[in-house]
Amino acid sequence: MKKLYKGARVYQNGKLIRQDLVVSEVTGLIEQMAVELSHDTADETIDVSGLIISPGFIDVHVHLREPGGEQKETISSGTKAAAKGGYTTVCAMPNTRPVPDTKEQMETLQAMIGRNAHVRVLPYGSITIREAGKDLTDAEALKQAGAFALTDDGVGVQSAGMMYRAMKQAAQAGIPVAAHCEDNSLLFGGHLHAGRKAEELNINGILSTTESVHIARDVLLAEETGAHYHVCHVSTEASVRVIRDAKKAGIHVTAEVSPHHLLLNEDDIPGDDAQFKMNPPLRSRRDQLALIEGLIDGTLDFIATDHAPHTEEEKAEPIQHAPFGITGLETAFPLLHTFFVKTKLFKLEELLAWMTDKPANVFNLPYGRLAPGEKAEFTVLNLEKQFKIDASSFVSRGKNTPFDGWETIGQPVMTIFNGKDVLKKEEVK
Ligand SMILES: NC(=O)N[C@@H](CC(=O)O)C(=O)O
C-alpha cells in the first residue's frame, strides 16, 4: 500500500518547500519526493493541501513513568500522547522503579518499549545507581545496551567529585551526560521560585542559584573531562549567561528549555494551585525573557517538554504537598505556535528546527530528515485549526497542566511513524 501526500509545504533544513511525498506502508520509507507527483504514483492520495509536513518532532525530555509509575503514565499512553503532539521520537527519563542503571535493567526496559511503544522511545540510563548519587553506573555497558544518554533527572548530582567521575567515564564511552541542575544545599525546602509569588503565598522559595551553581560547576568539569554536557530544563537568566560564556570558551555544552518556562512566569501562578508547580519552578519575568533571548541567539539549543505526568489526586494537593511536574507532549506545538509564531516572535521554521533538526544534531540522531529512502516519520500540521486545550481530553494519563482552557491555533492532525498513521484526526483539514 502506497500513499501520496499531496499539496503540503514540507519543512526541511530550515525551509518550507512545496513537495509531494509517496510513502510505502510496507517498507515504512519515503519512496519519492518532488514538487508535483501524479496520483498514479500511489494507491491512495491524501489531500494535505494548505497544510505543513514536518519531520516528526523529537522530545529528549519525557517521563513515561513505566516501570513503577503506571498510575501516572505508561509507555503506551505516553507514546500515544507523543503521537498526538506530533512527536515520533521521545527520550525516556530514568527516574522509574526500577531505574535503568545496569545493562540488564536497560535490556528489560528496551523489551518493554519494543512491546508497548507507538513511536520511537530512546531511554536514558542513570548516572548513579538508583539515582542515589552514591555509586556510578557503568557508562560503557549502558551505552552498549542502547542508552541514549545518562542522567539522574529528578535530582541533581550533589557531589562535584561524582559528576567529575561520571563525565570522565561518559567521555570515554562517548555518551552525553544530561543534568538536572539542583544543589540540595541551596534548596531550603523550596516549592516555588524565590520571588514575589512565593512570598505572597508564604511558601519557601527556590533560589536561581540552586540551579545555576550546578551549571557553573559542571561546565568546568566538562571542560576538564571533555564530556558532552547537556543541561536539562534551563530556567534562569544566570544559567543562560553561564552557558553562553561556556559555549564561547569552546566547552561542549548544550541546553534545552521547556515550553512552560518560555510561556509562563511566577506572576501567572493564580494562587495555591499545584498545576503551576514544577521543577525547576516558573521564574521571574526577567528570567523568562532571558530564556526567550537565549533560545533565539542559540545559547539554548532546542525545546524539550519535560512531560511529567502525575495523578489528579496528587496534583489536587496544595503546592507544599503536591509533586513537581506538568505534562507537555499534547500542548507544546499548539502553545508555541500560538504564542510565539502567530505573534511573530519566532518564525515557524525556527520553531520547527527547535523541535526537529536541532535536537537531532545535538545528539547525532539520524532522524528528523525527510528524503527519498529515509524513514517515513512526520507530522502534518494544520496551522489554522483553533481549539481550546482541554486536559480531560488528553490521551496521556496525566491531566496535570497549567494550560487547561487556553485557546490555541495550530495543531498536528496526522502523525506518521514507520509509514503508518499513529494519529489521524477525523477531518484532516
Ligand atoms: N520536572 C518536574 O517537575 N518533575 C519531574 C522530574 C524532573 O524533571 O526533574 C518528574 O519526574 O516528575
Ligand SMILES: [Zn+2]
Ligand atoms: Zn529535572
Ligand SMILES: [Zn+2]
Ligand atoms: Zn524531567
